[in-house]
Amino acid sequence: MNQSNLNRSIGISGLAAYVPPYRVWLEDWCGWTNNEWPKIRDVVGRSFRVRGPDQSVYTMAANAVIRLIDQYDIDPSRVKFFGLGTESSTDNSAGAIIVKGMVDEAMGVRGKAPISRSCEVPEFKHACLGGVYGMKGAIRHLALDGIGSQAIVVCADIAEYARGSSGEPTQGAGAVAMLLEENPQLAVVDLTGSGSASDYRIMDFRKPMLRFCGQDRSETHQVRDFPVFNGKYSTTCYIDQTLHALNDMYEKRQLKPIKYLRSLKTLFLHRPYRRMPETGLALSYLFALGQGNSKDREELASYCDDVNVEIDKLLLEMVSKPDISDFAGPEKHQHEAYPMAMAVLRAFRTSSHYQHEVINKLPLGSDAMLDLGNLYTAALPAWMAAGFEQALSADSLTSGEEVLTLGYGSGDAAEVIPFFMAENWRKAAEKINFAAAMKPTIDLNYKQYEMLHDGRRVQGLNYVAHNEFIIDRVGVNDDRHFSDLGIEYYRYIA
Numbered sequence: 267m268n269q270s271n272l273n274r275s276i277g278i279s280g281l282a283a284y285v286p287p288y289r290v291w292l293e294d295w296c297g298w299t300n301n302e303w304p305k306i307r308d309v310v311g312r313s314f315r316v317r318g319p320d321q322s323v324y325t326m327a328a329n330a331v332i333r334l335i336d337q338y339d340i341d342p343s344r345v346k347f348f349g350l351g352t353e354s355s356t357d358n359s360a361g362a363i364i365v366k367g368m369v370d371e372a373m374g375v376r377g378k379a380p381i382s383r384s385c386e387v388p389e390f391k392h393a394c395l396g397g398v399y400g401m402k403g404a405i406r407h408l409a410l411d412g413i414g415s416q417a418i419v420v421c422a423d424i425a426e427y428a429r430g431s432s433g434e435p436t437q438g439a440g441a442v443a444m445l446l447e448e449n450p451q452l453a454v455v456d457l458t459g460s461g462s463a464s465d466y467r468i469m470d471f472r473k474p475m476l477r478f479c480g481q482d483r484s485e486t487h488q489v490r491d492f493p494v495f496n497g498k499y500s501t502t503c504y505i506d507q508t509l510h511a512l513n514d515m516y517e518k519r520q521l522k523p524i525k526y527l528r529s530l531k532t533l534f535l536h537r538p539y540r541r542m543p544e545t546g547l548a549l550s551y552l553f554a555l556g557q558g559n560s561k562d563r564e565e566l567a568s569y570c571d572d573v574n575v576e577i578d579k580l581l582l583e584m585v586s587k588p589d590i591s592d593f594a595g596p597e598k599h600q601h602e603a604y605p606m607a608m609a610v611l612r613a614f615r616t617s618s619h620y621q622h623e624v625i626n627k628l629p630l631g632s633d634a635m636l637d638l639g640n641l642y643t644a645a646l647p648a649w650m651a652a653g654f655e656q657a658l659s660a661d662s663l664t665s666g667e668e669v670l671t672l673g674y675g676s677g678d679a680a681e682v683i684p685f686f687m688a689e690n691w692r693k694a695a696e697k698i699n700f701a702a703a704m705k706p707t708i709d710l711n712y713k714q715y716e717m718l719h720d721g722r723r724v725q726g727l728n729y730v731a732h733n734e735f736i737i738d739r740v741g742v743n744d745d746r747h748f749s750d751l752g753i754e755y756y757r758y759i760a
Contacts, residue, residue, distance in 0.1 A: 276405050277450030277685070279694055281651040282334035283703040284326050285440040285638065287729050288316040288718065290710050292435055298712045301435070310435045310539045314639025316710065316718055317424050317439040318729065319486035320736040322754060323354040327422035328368035329734040330441035334418065335369070335378075337697045338445055342373055342381040347407045347417035347446075351390045351397030351643040353473065354424045356489045356754075361389025365420060368735050372758050382415075393471060394536055395675025397421030397442075397643035398683070404446045405455055417446040423642035425538075428492045429719060436539045438639025442647040452654065452694040453669070453685040461515025463507050464679035468594035470503045471495045471676030485723040487737040487754065495676075498600050499593055501542070503678045506590050506603055508535075508546045509553055511672065511680035523554035524562050532663065533627050534649050536674035538640045540632075546672065548611055548624045549604070556584045565619065572613035580606045590678070630656050630663075634704065646673050654695045665689045731759040 291313045296303040317326070327350060335342060350362035357364065366387055370380035386407065390400040397419065404417035422441035427433035446455075472494045481489060516523050527550065535543035555566040567577045588603045602608050614620050631652030641648050650671065657663040665687055673681040688694070708729055710718065717724045738757035741750030 274409065274448055275450065275454050276408050276448055277446065277453050277455040277688070278401075278444050279447050279451040280334055280338040280340075280445035281442060281452070281647060281654070281698050281700075282330055282337050283440060283442045283644075283648060283651055283698075283700055284329035284333060284734070285703050285706075286315050286317050286321055286326065287706040287708045288318055288710055288727070289313050289637075289707045290316060290437075290715050294712075295435060295715075298715075299430075299434075306435055309541045311636040311639065313637045314435070314438045315440060316426075316437065316715065317488070318727070318736075319488060319718065319723060320738075321439075322356065322487065322489075322737055323352050323422045323424055323441075324364045324368070324754065325735040325737060325756060326424075326439065326441040327352070327365045327420045327443070328372070328756075330422065330443040331365065331369050331418060331420050332372050332733065333699070333703070334420075334443040334445055335373075337699055338694075340416070340418075340445060341379065342369070343379045344416045345381045345385060345418050346412045346415035347386050347404050347419075348381060349386075349388050349390060349400035349404055349417070349419040351400035351419060351421040352423055353391055353393050353396060353642055354422070354491055355389065355391070356491075362387040368756055368758070371756075372735070375758060375760055381418075392679055393675035393677050394423075394538070394642045394645060395673050395679050395681060397647060398673030398675075398681050401444065401446065401455070402457060402681070402683075405457055408446060408448060414448070419444050419446065421641075421644040421647050423644055424491060425640040425642050426491060426719070427495075429716070431492075432497050433493070433495060436640045438641050438645075440638065440641050440644055440648065442641070442644045442651055444647060450688055452691050453687055456684040456686060459515065459519050459684050461511045461513070461518060461682040462680070463510035463514055465507070465510075465590065467499075467503050467676075467678040468591055469494070469496060470500050470594070470678055482721070486718075486721050487740050488721045490721055500676060501545070502593065502603050503590055503676065504536075504542060504674055505546060505549050506588075507674060507678050507680040508550060508672060508682075511682040512550055515682045515684075522558070524551075524558040527551055527554050528623065530627060530668065530670055532630055532653070532667075533670045533672070534631075534646060534653060535628075535672040537635060537645050537649055540636060543628060543672075544624055545611070547628065548614060548620065549607060551623050552607060552610060552614060553584055556581050566610070569610045569613040569617065572616075573609045575606050575610055580610060583607060630654075630660070631700075634700065637704065646671060648700075651698050651700045654691070655698045655700045658692060658695050663687050663691065665691065734759060
């Protein structure tokens with residue numbers, strides 16, 4: 267093997283999004299459900315999107331890829347790796363090939379070449395981390411047997427929760443496609459400097475197949491996919507895995523944690539809702555203070571004093587490495603793995619350092635994300651797309667600048683990956699069109715939301731599809747001569 271192949275510059279050259287138009291304002295939702303709007307606004311966001319009656323994870327993925335091809339004038343025949351990252355797939359056999367088939371059909375209608383026949387079509391599944399794993403797989407492909415070709419990875423998901431559950435306001439739906447190649451135009455992805463962490467957490471967030479049994483699809487084409495989850499425990503898992511992945515990166519790159527975190531200007535962390543990335547970065551900063559010099563520990567001690575926590579005991583907690591699986595049960599799932607650190611976090615949030623070291627490093631794209639909701643695998647790339655687009659007008663990123671990303675998947679795994687902005691990143695960012703993807707909207711009233719959420723046919727949505735796929739019908743035949751039970755048939759609307 268030629269070692270130089272592994273050291274080439276590979277990364278992202280383009281991003282494109284598809285978001286369904288159906289929107290629920292969270293202030294309205296609070297009125298419908300008797301929830302507190304100020305709390306929901308501060309913790310969750312402003313609104314979320316809902317997939318339509320004739321949409322699935324596959325149609326949204328295909329629509330995002332079509333936009334990527336259009337916006338970046340991609341020659342589909344050069345694409346030799348086509349990956350799908352999702353946790354909302356409804357076919358346990360095929361995955362990315364379904365999306366590739368739709369894209370090829372659309373290209374044929376428009377007189378363009380299809381995606382290369384000699385193309386790999388893997389699906390990546392690990393909760394919200396599937397898209398990041400897909401990106402890593404594409405980069406490894408481009409570095410080895412796919413040298414000279416291009417790769418497309420599309421992250422698509424439908425985040426939906428049972429009505430009345432704590433997860434209901436964090437719903438969302440959409441897809442983000444990314445173009446990867448050598449000498450990337452948007453950002454170089456540094457896998458050699460990345461950090462990984464994984465651990466089985468039993469019942470953090472799961473989707474057992476039993477939930478699908480007996481679902482009625484007679485009114486709409488939807489398959490409802492409400493997860494089994496435990497909110498407090500899931501937050502604990504997110505924080506713990508973030509800390510472990512960061513430590514892995516610190517060790518690989520021989521970094522001093524607090525010096526490194528202070529040096530960063532922009533970070534993008536997996537964002538299931540507004541507060542989560544803030545909490546993840548803030549705890550990471552406090553833990554880094556604990557590994558710093560005497561001055562850093564003095565800062566940490568000042569937060570401890572505000573909440574009557576002894577710093578020596580906190581430092582012992584920070585190196586305790588609790589087994590999070592011990593909390594995976596009905597008696598302990600509400601317990602904190604790092605109770606003293608969480609108490610100190612409350613004091614840290616009121617300090618000027620919190621604004622400077624946390625809030626001021628997460629602004630790019632944050633406002634746009636308040637109106638998107640959780641996109642699972644697409645949450646991180648969507649935030650990056652919105653952020654890179656905003657950076658154009660804010661002039662807040664420079665060529666060669668490091669941007670740190672954190673991908674996370676319940677279950678439980680995390681990936682910390684450094685990105686370095688390409689020399690011509692502005693030209694590539696001009697083509698993202700994230701704001702345009704968010705523009706089509708149909709605001710749902712309570713009855714429409716209720717019916718759409720519950721898989722019933724809704725009147726009066728008045729959306730005219732354009733340059734996108736919808737589900738045309740779902741197969742119902744199940745006999746010895748011909749069977750297509752449950753198979754979705756798609757239609758492209760030019």
